[in-house]
Amino acid sequence: MTDNKDKVHGKSFVIFGGDVQIINSAERMLSSAGATVVAITTGREGLSKVQSIHPDAIIIDDTVTDIEMDEIIATLQADESTKLIPLIMITSLRTSDDYKKLFLVGEQHYLVRTEFDAMTLVLLVESILRNKNNDGSTEVFDFSEEIAEEPHVDAVGAVRLLVVEDDPLLRNLLSIRLQKSGITHEFCHSGDKALEQIFEFKPTVVILDLMLPGKNGMDVLLDIRTNSSIKDLPVIIFSNKDDDAERMRAKSLKVDNFLVKATTDLSTLVSLILSYGK
Incomplete structure (x- = not known):
C-alpha cells in the first residue's frame, strides 16, 4: 500500500x-x-x-x-x-x-x-x-463508435467467448461491450480453472490474460495447445505484458492474436472476436 x-x-x-x-x-x-x-x-x-x-x-x-x-x-x-x-x-x-x-x-x-x-x-x-495526460485529462473509453455499429447477426450467433481475466474492472467493461454486441460469453477468474471451464462452456474463442492468479496465461495456452481435443481453439492474448520474449513464446504456441490492453480499444477487440464467427 x-x-x-x-x-x-x-x-x-x-x-x-x-x-x-x-x-x-x-x-x-x-x-x-x-x-x-x-x-x-x-x-x-x-x-x-x-x-x-x-x-x-x-x-x-x-x-x-x-x-x-x-x-x-x-x-x-x-x-x-x-x-x-x-x-x-x-x-x-x-x-x-x-x-x-x-x-x-x-x-x-x-x-x-x-x-x-x-x-x-x-x-x-x-x-x-x-495516468493523467499532460493536459490534465485521463484516458476514457469511447462508446460512441459501438452505438453506431450493429454487429453482424450471423457472426454473433457463431461466437461463444470465454474471457480468462482476473481484473474486476476490466471484466465489468468487457461485459458491457459483449452484452451490447450480443456475444455469448463467460468469465473465468483464474488460470487454474481455465481448462475446466473451456471443457464445460465449449467456447469458440478464448481471450486470455497473462498475469493471472494460480497458473499464468502462458501456461494455460500451453495446456490448450497440448490437449488434442482443443489444440486448435483460437486464443487471443489480451494483456499488459508486452515484451519480445512473451510474444516469441506466444507465437511458438501458435497464439492467434497478441493484443496489449493499454493500446487496444474495446471496439477493436469486439471486432476481432466477431471475426472468429464468420
Missing part, C-alpha cells in the same frame, strides 16, 4: 452521495493515505464544492437524491474549470444502456456498489492519477 499512499498523499478529493457507509469508508481510506477529503451527502452541495476547490479527483456515489446523475456529470463537463477533473462513480447500474449513457456524457471510471471496497477505490484513484 506504500506506493498507493505516495500517489494519493497531498491530493484533494470531493466525495458525495447518499450512501453514508460508502462515503465514510472512502473518506477514511483516502484520509489515511494522506489526502485532503471533503465528504458531502447531497449532489448540489457536492457540485458547489467541486467548482470552488477544484479537487484532483471527484468520487460520486450514485444514490445521491437531490439531482440526477446525468445532470451532475453534464454540469461538470460543461464547466471548463472542472471538465478535466477525473471522475469515479460508485454505481448500482447494471444495464449496458445505463452505463453507456453515463460514459457518453463524460463518466470516466466506476466501481460497482456490490463489489465496492475502500482499498480498491484507492488503487483505482492511484491508477487514474498516475
